[in-house]
Amino acid sequence: MKKTLAARLEILSDAAKYDASCASSGVSSKKKPGEEGLGSKASNGICHAYTPDGRCISLLKILMTNFCIYDCAYCINRSSSKIERTRFSVEEIIWITLEFYRRNYIEGLFLSSGVIRSSDYTMEEMVRVARELRLKHHFHGYIHLKTIPDAAPHLIEEAGLYADRLSINVEMPTDDGLAAYAPEKDAGHIRQSMGALRLKIEESGDRSLTGRKPRRFAPGAEHTNDYRG
Numbered sequence: 001m002k003k004t005l006a007a008r009l010e011i012l013s014d015a016a017k018y019d020a021s022c023a024s025s026g027v028s029s030k031k032k033p034g035e036e037g038l039g040s041k042a043s044n045g046i047c048h049a050y051t052p053d054g055r056c057i058s059l060l061k062i063l064m065t066n067f068c069i070y071d072c073a074y075c076i077n078r079s080s081s082k083i084e085r086t087r088f089s090v091e092e093i094i095w096i097t098l099e100f101y102r103r104n105y106i107e108g109l110f111l112s113s114g115v116i117r118s119s120d121y122t123m124e125e126m127v128r129v130a131r132e133l134r135l136k137h138h139f140h141g142y143i144h145l146k147t148i149p150d151a152a153p154h155l156i157e158e159a160g161l162y163a164d165r166l167s168i169n170v171e172m173p174t175d176d177g178l179a180a181y182a183p184e185k186d187a188g189h190i191r192q193s194m195g196a197l198r199l200k201i202e203e204s205g206d207r208s209l210t211g212r213k214p215r216r217f218a219p220g221a222e223h224t225n226d227y228r229g
């Protein structure tokens with residue numbers, strides 16, 4: 001039987017709490033009947049992050065899926081881990097984000113994922129979430145996408161057009177560590193992806209390189225409504 005949206009939200013927000021990019025999710029409290037006071041906190045998927053201008057914002061922090069074809073020894077979602085697996089469709093993530101936003105629970109989305117089918121397929125699905133939020137639903141809230149290092153450069157580039165922030169996991173501090181604990185991953189490739197991302201961010205902010213208005217690319221907290229690139 002297919003799990004309810006709420007059950008999947010519980011699993012996929014819990015799975016996302018290990019990502020330290022914004023680690024304050026997982027707190028919940030509820031006013032008991034008859035108890036004095038005001039308000040309650042829901043634990044499922046709401047975390048806080050600081051924008052470069054110092055604002056603290058609430059984000060819906062979830063994984064698209066906790067299925068993964070890789071078996072990194074340090075990760076709860078590794079393929080050999082005996083955990084309950086589930087996934088959201090692109091449409092479901094968009095719906096939850098818009099609903100939470102309208103109810104004022106969040107100001108944005110932090111989306112990461114296990115790798116399903118291939119890096120490109122996974123990244124394509126994540127880009128589709130951001131693209132549809134921006135272009136179809138005119139969502140101007142904050143979007144942080146965790147990129148898949150092996151994904152094709154054109155997908156990372158498109159992600160940068162819609163996301164306010166992109167990040168890549170360093171995974172392990174040394175090449176030897178990565179070889180021992182995540183032998184399917186390539187340290188050189190991860191460094192290459194980080195370098196390419198950095199170049200894109202620098203290019204987008206440097207008018208002197210092209211002489212034209214810089215193309216929008218993951219501008220952090222800078223607010224802009226121009227998602228056409």
Ligand code: SF4
Binds near residue numbers: 068069071076113
């Ligand atoms: S690729 Fe990412 S999600 Fe998959 S096992 Fe490795 S660290 Fe975990």
